[in-house]
Amino acid sequence: MLNQDLPRNINDMPGLIPRQVMPENMESPINNVLTWITPNELFYARNHLPYPTIQLESWALFLGGEVDSPINFNYEQLKQMPQVDKFVTIECSGNKRALMEPPTPGEQWQIGAVGNAKWTGVPLAYILDQAKVKETAVELVFTGSDSGLRPDMDTSVNFERSLPLDKALMTECILALKMNDQPIPHKHGFPLRLIVPGWYGMAHVKWISRITATSSPFKGPFQAIDYVYITNEGDYHGAVPVTEMKVNSIITWPSKGEKIHLGPHSVRGLAWTGKGTISKVEVSIDNGMTWNSAQLTSPEHKPYTWTFWEYPWNITVPGHYFLQARARDSNANVQPKAAPWNAKGYGNNSIHQIAISVPQILH
Numbered sequence: 001m002l003n004q005d006l007p008r009n010i011n012d013m014p015g016l017i018p019r020q021v022m023p024e025n026m027e028s029p030i031n032n033v034l035t036w037i038t039p040n041e042l043f044y045a046r047n048h049l050p051y052p053t054i055q056l057e058s059w060a061l062f063l064g065g066e067v068d069s070p071i072n073f074n075y076e077q078l079k080q081m082p083q084v085d086k087f088v089t090i091e092c093s094g095n096k097r098a099l100m101e102p103p104t105p106g107e108q109w110q111i112g113a114v115g116n117a118k119w120t121g122v123p124l125a126y127i128l129d130q131a132k133v134k135e136t137a138v139e140l141v142f143t144g145s146d147s148g149l150r151p152d153m154d155t156s157v158n159f160e161r162s163l164p165l166d167k168a169l170m171t172e173c174i175l176a177l178k179m180n181d182q183p184i185p186h187k188h189g190f191p192l193r194l195i196v197p198g199w200y201g202m203a204h205v206k207w208i209s210r211i212t213a214t215s216s217p218f219k220g221p222f223q224a225i226d227y228v229y230i231t232n233e234g235d236y237h238g239a240v241p242v243t244e245m246k247v248n249s250i251i252t253w254p255s256k257g258e259k260i261h262l263g264p265h266s267v268r269g270l271a272w273t274g275k276g277t278i279s280k281v282e283v284s285i286d287n288g289m290t291w292n293s294a295q296l297t298s299p300e301h302k303p304y305t306w307t308f309w310e311y312p313w314n315i316t317v318p319g320h321y322f323l324q325a326r327a328r329d330s331n332a333n334v335q336p337k338a339a340p341w342n343a344k345g346y347g348n349n350s351i352h353q354i355a356i357s358v359p360q361i362l363h
């Protein structure tokens, strides 16, 4: 397939790729998503529990715990509050798990558990002000409306995660009501979702119905069992919580295993990082022996969002090629050849490598 053959019309685009049916876990067909903003329909979906049923008439966000004035807000009240736009790339910390060696259990994401959207909502700090969080509070716990059983627990649990108060108070965090100018789609957290720019996906709690200020660190299963870097399964000694996204990149064209024509091409891809901006992307077409600077081509270039990159490549010799891409960020982080292996397969930001072939033309 040539670059120009890729679908430009959303109706012609391929759909999401199922990784697990119940609960639904769907990967973005990222090689064929050509827009800087991921259309809502092609945004990956990561769910730990069955989708909740939300009745907007009776729905409210409750703020309680270590606060002076516990308070409820309904959807209309939230819509009346000051709204801000944030362009934020969200990557699941399990993205590229399928590329980890040796393999680790969990959803076998290839490269498409990542997407970029415009999120619109109320600054979290604005809402917290209304309830007046006490000095004794250290964390905020965000409770999603989705609940169900986990294989390691005998009672039903909600998806719940906490944020340290200093991170929560940063102006970047918002309670989003909209995704790409639409009310957030049901599968992505309608009516309200937390956005934590720069952090891996698990922090962006969907279907939030409760925020609880706590005076001690939260230890729920989605906080202390899942989403920690550990080297031996079951051994939580020295577990490090998964937080900020690491610098990462993917080659989106050509795709893995593709056969392409001789002649001029443009190798294309995406790069992102949790803090700062992407400063450089390099491409190797000779299995990492030599590296060439790619051009960063995003229309907008800002923190918390991914950037497009492109590298012109004129292929004159048929054969098999190993392509690699390596990104650096403005904090001097660079993708490693192999990300530190961990038992749950999180944070795989190893240099992306694909094999392709260029057939001989027959005369």
Ligand SMILES: Nc1nc2c(c(=O)[nH]1)N[C@H]1C(S)=C(S)[C@@H](COP(=O)(O)O)O[C@H]1N2
Pocket (backbone or CB within 6 Å): 043, 044, 045, 046, 047, 048, 049, 091, 092, 093, 144, 145, 146, 159, 187, 188, 189, 200, 201, 202, 203, 204, 205, 206, 207
């Ligand atoms: N309530 C709730 N929020 C959640 C989750 C969930 O299962 N339930 N999954 C988290 C994880 S691990 C990721 S990667 C993102 C995925 O968001 P998306 O499904 O909109 O892509 O949501 C996060 N928020």
Ligand SMILES: [Mo]
Pocket (backbone or CB within 6 Å): 046, 091, 092, 093, 094, 201, 202
């Ligand atoms: Mo995730």
